[in-house]
Amino acid sequence: MRNYIIKRILLLIPVIIIVAVIAFFITNLMPGDPVRVILGNFATEEQVLRLEQELGLDQPLIIRFFSWLSRVIRGDFGNSLYLNAPVSEVLLNRIKPTFMIAVTAEIIGVSLGLLLGITAAVNHRKILDQFSITISLFGISIPSFWLSLMLIFVFAVQLRWFPVSGFKSFSEAGLGAFRYLVLPSFTLAFMQAGLVARMTRSAMLDTLKQDYIRTARSKGISAKNVILKHALKNAMLPIITVIGHNFAILLGGTWIIETIFVIPGTGFLAINAIMRRDIPVIQACIIFVALIYIVLNLLVDISYGFFNPKIKYK
């Protein structure tokens, strides 16, 4: 087991390097000269050259990449071109809102998805199955930005149950902070629920056909126990794989949802940075998302052993 984990972590190194390469080159190919943007239209040639030297922008791209990489490995993403602060500090300040929304959305999405998926599989080809399929299809087909605007219109503008936008942490607003979380989290959760429900349904249908389920039933184990203990646990493998992969989609979704709800998280930061060509911030935001995806999928891989002891880590 330990050897497997070590090997799995070592295999991540090339992936992380590729992630760094992509993050660096995507951002450095962006049009617009950040130096000219910072200095404005009336800068002299001399000032431009001096700032280029200060920022290291006069070096060839490949040399800049390696010096950038060596700094990034030490956690130094440089300074934001606009916020006058180290990028790592800016990013750390913004993680909390994103984390709260993403985790709330994940919890709602996965619970709802499991519920829908299991209901569908247990009532295979009955009305409840059709109902669950329809809901989960809508989940993956509704554009999240449109759904969030609709929810804002109904629940914030008309009914005034929730605030239209913004974010409060628990230390600021106590339990009232939940009111700010509901709409953005639900928007993100709806899509997750759709994805999880579809996978749960087909994985459960597969497992429910197995001989050991029939055996369990014929032994007289209650339907609830057969479904939850025998079937669900065995169907969990593909389901948690989907959950691991889809968390990335969720984080990608926060870029748009945070912009709509004006939530001061990493997604809002990223979109603003892209609009302002704040390259160090964009790089940090992109790498942040990719690293979370990588770590989460490592955890998913390791958890396979728990759900299926037949998998021996070699």
Add this chain to the structure above:
Amino acid sequence: MLFYKSLIKLKHPYIITALVILMIIFTLALLAPVLTEYDPENNDARNRLKPPSFKHFLGTDEFGRDVFTRLIYGIRASMQVGFSVVILTAVFGIIVGVLAGYYPSLDNVIMRFLDGMMAFPGIIIAISLAAIWGAGKYNIIFALSFAYFPKMARIVRSAVISIKDIEYVESARAVGAKDNYIIFNYILRNCTSPILVQATFNFALAILDEAALSFLGIGIMPPTPSLGGMITDARSYMTVAPWLIISPGVMIILSVLSLNLLGDGLRDFLDPHLKGSIKN
């Protein structure tokens, strides 16, 4: 042709419904210039924010433009983007997937590269690339294709690996068939089902993501109509003119939903082993 015949014979209600809705949307998109007497970009100050009526089937927007006209031109653009993305991802995905699957020496390098790319959510790659290349229809086509092709490549790769050691491929190799011949005639022909299914889902995803990019202002730029852009504009008039935001959203949902349904149906139909989410 056999394929279409058996598809009809199947009488699968979901596939048929999805196909009918898609046909209607395709027709609207294709015949957009004929179907409407209005110009999608022409302002008409006297008819601002008019609710739906006989003259303006879905009302008018803040510049007095006919919403129905903009809607069908918008879905036309979405369809163009979706279709181009499907073609490009299929081409790149097949090339890279076959290289990785057929030549073990390339597999490791290609797979690590794809792993790295797949660590980024597609929409994030697309947003970043669209920001680099600038807004515009062609740029987002390339951005989305770049974002989606790794998944297609992985699907092609695993299909190729599962086929390349089957006896008929071995016997082709034994009689001296060249690699190219084997790849095109023996392997790719047997990978069409997973490619087709993934292509359908990519189409749906491309429409969603194009709308998201246009909504953020880095996709198709106004005044050119796009569904995402219409939603951005409609946001400010949500309370006074709700019809503006409803129709583009419903159009996106209808097209994405029916493409997803079609993908599910095709998966069940083409590959009985893969248990899809509709029919089992």
